[in-house]
Amino acid sequence: MLGSTHGTLTTDPRPAQVVACGERSAPAVHSTATAPGTGDALDVSGRPLHADVPDLDRFFRPESVAVIGASDAEGRPNSGITRQLIAWAERVGARLHPVHPTRESVYGIPCSTSVAELPEQVDLAVLLVGDPLPVVQELAEAKVKFAVAFASGFAETGEEGAVAQTRLAAAVERSGIRLLGPNTNLNAFEKFRDDLEGPAIALITQSGHQGRPVFTLQELGIRLSHWAPTGNEADLETADFLSYFADQPEVGAIACYVEGLKDGRSFLLAADHAARRGVPVVAVKVGRTETGARTAASHTGKLTGADTVVDAAMRQFGVIRVDGLDELQDTAALLARARKPQADGVVVYSISGGTGAHFADLATEAGLHLPTLSAERQSELHQWIPDYLNVANPVDNGGHPVGDWRGRRIIDSILDDPEVGVLICPITGPFPPMSDRLAQDLVDAAERTDKLVCVVWGSPLGTEEAYRTTLLGSSRVATFRTFANCIGAVRAHLEHHRFTQGYVSPFDDAPRALSPSFRKAQSLMRPGRQLSEHAGKQLLRAYGIRVPREQLVTSAAAAVRAAGLVGYPVVMKASGAHLAHKTELGLVKVGLTSASQVRDAYRELTDIARYEGVELDGVLVCQMVERGVEMVVGVTPDPLFGPTVTVGLGGVLVEVLRDAAVRVPPFGEDQARAMLRELRGHSLLGGVRGAPPADVDALVEVILRVQRMALELGDDLAELDINPLMVLPRGQGAVALDALAVCH
Numbered sequence: 001m002l003g004s005t006h007g008t009l010t011t012d013p014r015p016a017q018v019v020a021c022g023e024r025s026a027p028a029v030h031s032t033a034t035a036p037g038t039g040d041a042l043d044v045s046g047r048p049l050h051a052d053v054p055d056l057d058r059f060f061r062p063e064s065v066a067v068i069g070a071s072d073a074e075g076r077p078n079s080g081i082t083r084q085l086i087a088w089a090e091r092v093g094a095r096l097h098p099v100h101p102t103r104e105s106v107y108g109i110p111c112s113t114s115v116a117e118l119p120e121q122v123d124l125a126v127l128l129v130g131d132p133l134p135v136v137q138e139l140a141e142a143k144v145k146f147a148v149a150f151a152s153g154f155a156e157t158g159e160e161g162a163v164a165q166t167r168l169a170a171a172v173e174r175s176g177i178r179l180l181g182p183n184t185n186l187n188a189f190e191k192f193r194d195d196l197e198g199p200a201i202a203l204i205t206q207s208g209h210q211g212r213p214v215f216t217l218q219e220l221g222i223r224l225s226h227w228a229p230t231g232n233e234a235d236l237e238t239a240d241f242l243s244y245f246a247d248q249p250e251v252g253a254i255a256c257y258v259e260g261l262k263d264g265r266s267f268l269l270a271a272d273h274a275a276r277r278g279v280p281v282v283a284v285k286v287g288r289t290e291t292g293a294r295t296a297a298s299h300t301g302k303l304t305g306a307d308t309v310v311d312a313a314m315r316q317f318g319v320i321r322v323d324g325l326d327e328l329q330d331t332a333a334l335l336a337r338a339r340k341p342q343a344d345g346v347v348v349y350s351i352s353g354g355t356g357a358h359f360a361d362l363a364t365e366a367g368l369h370l371p372t373l374s375a376e377r378q379s380e381l382h383q384w385i386p387d388y389l390n391v392a393n394p395v396d397n398g399g400h401p402v403g404d405w406r407g408r409r410i411i412d413s414i415l416d417d418p419e420v421g422v423l424i425c426p427i428t429g430p431f432p433p434m435s436d437r438l439a440q441d442l443v444d445a446a447e448r449t450d451k452l453v454c455v456v457w458g459s460p461l462g463t464e465e466a467y468r469t470t471l472l473g474s475s476r477v478a479t480f481r482t483f484a485n486c487i488g489a490v491r492a493h494l495e496h497h498r499f500t501q502g503y504v505s506p507f508d509d510a511p512r513a514l515s516p517s518f519r520k521a522q523s524l525m526r527p528g529r530q531l532s533e534h535a536g537k538q539l540l541r542a543y544g545i546r547v548p549r550e551q552l553v554t555s556a557a558a559a560v561r562a563a564g565l566v567g568y569p570v571v572m573k574a575s576g577a578h579l580a581h582k583t584e585l586g587l588v589k590v591g592l593t594s595a596s597q598v599r600d601a602y603r604e605l606t607d608i609a610r611y612e613g614v615e616l617d618g619v620l621v622c623q624m625v626e627r628g629v630e631m632v633v634g635v636t637p638d639p640l641f642g643p644t645v646t647v648g649l650g651g652v653l654v655e656v657l658r659d660a661a662v663r664v665p666p667f668g669e670d671q672a673r674a675m676l677r678e679l680r681g682h683s684l685l686g687g688v689r690g691a692p693p694a695d696v697d698a699l700v701e702v703i704l705r706v707q708r709m710a711l712e713l714g715d716d717l718a719e720l721d722i723n724p725l726m727v728l729p730r731g732q733g734a735v736a737l738d739a740l741a742v743c744h
Contacts, residue, residue: 043510043666045642045711050507051269053243054178054236059146060188060226062094062123066144068115068135069128070098070106078128081150081186082106085126088189097122115142127151132182133168140175147172148188149181155232156183169234177235184231187211192225193218198475199252199336200225202245204238210257210284213325214332220472222333225250237262239270242281246274252336255328256283264313264641268664271317272507278500280335282320282492284328285310309638313664316671318499320492327485334478334489335496339450343421344494345371347414348394350426351402351438356394359426359456359483366487368494370394371419384410402441403434411445421451422490426483428458430466439466446476452493454478456486506666511711517543518712525716525743526577532617533582534575536739540722543709545702547736548623556602560595562621569593569624572601574609576616580740585612591624625735629684629694630724632660633702635710635717643710643717647672647703649681650724657681665707672703685727692729699727699734718742 043049067085071078082098086107089096097120098106101113112118115125115138125139125147132149139147154165165182172179180188185208200223205211208229218224225248228241238258245254254274261267274281288307314321320335322328346368350356364370372392373381381391384406389396395414401407414423425442427435439455446453455477457467462481471479480486520542524535531539537547551562552575563570574587582588586608589601602619609616632650635643641664648660661675676682676696687693702725710717721740728734 043507043512043711044514045714047265047642048269049510051239051243051266051273053247053273054240056146056178056241056244058123059178059180061092062146064095064097064120064122064124065089066097066099066112066115066118066122066125067106067128068099068125070100070103070111071128072103072106081126081128084186085189088191091191094123095120115139115144118142124148132179133164133171136168136171136175136177136179139177144177147177147179148184149179149231149234150184150186151181152183154182154234165232165234172235179235180228181231182234184208184229187215187227187229190215190227192227193223196221196223198223200250201332201336202226202228202241202248202251202254203256204228204230204241204245204254205257206230206233206238206259207257210325211255214255214329217329217333220333221475222337223250233262237266239263239266242267242270243273246270246277246279246281251279253280253282253332255332256281256285257325257328258283258285260287261310261640264638264664268313268317268641269507271314271319272505275318275500275503276505280320280332280492280496281318282322282328282332282335283314284322284325285314288323306638306640308662309641309644309664312644312662313641316663316667318496318503320496322488322492326482327488330480330485331489331492334452334454334493337475338452338478338493341421341494341497342451343419344369344498345417345419346422346424346490347371347373347417347420348424348426349397349411349414350394351397351399351431351434352428353390353394353396355426355428356390356396359424359487360394362483363424363487363490366491368487368491373414373417373419377413377417380413381410399434402438404437407438408441408445411441415445415449415451415453421494422454423451424454424456424486424490426456426458426486428456430457430459430464432464432466435464436466436470439470443470443474443477446474452478452490454480454486454490456480456483458482504668506668506671509668510666511708514712515708517708521709521713522716525713527716527743529743530578530580531741531743532575532577532579533573533739534617534620535577536720536741537736539709539720539741540736540739543705545705545722545736546733547739548625550620550622552618552620553602554618556599559598559602559619559621563592563595563598566621566623570598571620571622571624572598572605573620573622574605574614574616575618575620576609576614579614579616585614587614625726625737626728628726628728628732628734631699631727631734632721632723633706633725634722635706635720636662637715637718638664643714645703645707645710647675647699648679649684663707665711667707669700669704672700675703676700694727695730695732695734696727698732699725702734702736716744718744 069078070082073079086096097118098109098111100111103111105111121143123145125144127135127149130151132151153161155162187208202225203211203214230238245251322331348356348360370393378391384401385391385397389398442453455471471477521539524539534552549566553559553562570592572589573582592598592601605619630651633647638644644662644664646660646662649657659680661678663671685694685696719742722736724737726735726737
């Protein structure tokens, strides 16, 4: 049994007016002083529910281009840029117009003296000037659609530069122009190979140099269609290009290098847009070591760092996060080109038992499913492979069969197995001529199947004919240089298709109108203050979260009367605003069974509070609750995404165990359950060492109700911490035993 820190005199389970268990919601940003709109395009928090997809066709394929500050003077940086833009305009079929106040022509092309003198309305203006701000209004008057600003010296340089960027962004917004940059480069105007076929990779980078490894995939036969170097994102941002690329029929995958997100909600909507269309998004997001400068009173606030939230948000919406640029290029290449998997079974096929065992260990540890091949399949393989070799999976052929007709028969047999969706052949080093024939057999087999065939070519040279010509020359074989990148890419491929196959956008079901609970909760809020435990649990009750029976009393006699009403045994706790950790101060008394114990406890609690200088609003006399699994559920604000919801193992060791999962609204029941599966201590909910299984359904419902509270109260709720939330045995519900709420 454990003492309660919440409750009303009667156990008030779940009012009917509160959102149902499976309802999904979205992050709140409004103040309760002004009620949010309830239009179909906005959720209950006043935030948009659909990505605003810009039409960037005329940016990437303009009919006319103006180059402001064009030059052909020898040795000038603008001259080299102008030459590159002229060549790019010719490739895309655009008319180019140089603009310079003192030149009649640039590289033989007639030059306009100003934007106003341009011979036609242009789609795109490239600004080769140190200060783009004065040019923006001229471009607006000329009805230019898009502009690119290369100039640096803005937000990347510090406070003064940030102020300058704010002025530029405001001018761009007033003008109606869409601006790429500032502090960007020429990557959008690179020469893309047009002799490659198949689905392409579209690339988004905030650092041009970091996109080079993906761009050079073209030299390995992998097509690229677009490159958006977003720079400082004064206007156009990663989310804009992500949404646009997801709509392009030639794009098979989107690869991103992200240093910072401009707006969390915009990014989530863009990722949702891509997920609806089944377009995979692979991203490197720097900043994993950032912990965030946050001072939090709640446990959940201390558990949730900035990168934890980014990671969870990406995972929620199917963005595949990788760490290295090599992983980015390998994973994006596979996802762009691989067909939909027919099965999730992975078979490892090698010429060496050691190689197969090593790879199988790594693949299994990474979560790939390596099924044991059927007895019939193994018997068939032993027609060509000696009986003493293992063919259950991994399949070890011993080496010699790859040198003759048997090699292809083995590969075809494996691929014919209905449980097999992926065949991976790790070749740790070349051994010609047999490795040449093995590579050709793998390519030929891949051409006749829709199943995924992967090869890991482990040679450090990479100059071998089998690798450079045979494997890289095939669009049907995915070739890697390392075990880890192959395993990571295959896992991402299978997970992406599982995710999109059952994907239902949480934005579609996000609430658009305030619930009756909101008005009750709003009256309990105290701006700028931390609520007492008693007030905090009233807040929970307003949203239908169950709390124990309890009464707030201000005398020993009242405490005795309350104990009789609540029912012995009882728990007594001091209650007051700004009182966060009562146990450490000795302000909780558990298991009181008589009136004399209650009177003594009341006097002791008030004496301790007086000695510690703690102001109380009274003492809580609470119902004892049978012991279950102690969890913590809370709300913590994130500066990028807004309110976040955290769940973890609770109790006094919550900050020591740090076993928690976080989600960014909107999310539904599926994600709430996924949060629980992520916990290292998840097995506790299933019952361990004779304990009964916990009421997981009730826990999920609390998570969703807390989410709704966060959405509706928005920025007015700075923090919420329910710890412990006692999850009782299956069918008995969950009870919030303590609550800490901080108002903005």
